[in-house]
Amino acid sequence: xxxxxxxxxxxxxxxxxxxxxxxxxxxxxxxxxxxxxxxxxxxxxxxxxxxxxxxxxxxxxxxxxxxxxxxxxxxxxxxxxxxxxxxxxxxxxxx
Numbered sequence: 001x002x003x004x005x006x007x008x009x010x011x012x013x014x015x016x017x018x019x020x021x022x023x024x025x026x027x028x029x030x031x032x033x034x035x036x037x038x039x040x041x042x043x044x045x046x047x048x049x050x051x052x053x054x055x056x057x058x059x060x061x062x063x064x065x066x067x068x069x070x071x072x073x074x075x076x077x078x079x080x081x082x083x084x085x086x087x088x089x090x091x092x093x094x095x
Contacts, residue, residue: 002059006074007046021067
């Protein structure tokens with residue numbers, strides 16, 4: 001599993017311009033069963049995406065098509081981790 005932290009590197013008006021396309025892209029990840037959860041940081045300096053993928057290469061492949069990446073809106077930081085405990089309704093995430 002991967003935590004993707006995206007920090008805005010463009011002004012908020014540029015973020016807002018690309019946000020609808022970014023959200024639509026996240027919808028496709030959700031429909032594909034890849035997206036675990038996502039949302040903006042507080043304060044709003046970026047966002048976090050939790051992805052259920054097998055490899056860093058898969059994450060890189062997914063992120064290359066994100067409009068926030070193609071429009072150079074965010075800079076990503078990626079953390080891989082192995083979930084070994086989860087709330088009862090999230091047990092499916094454990095391997």
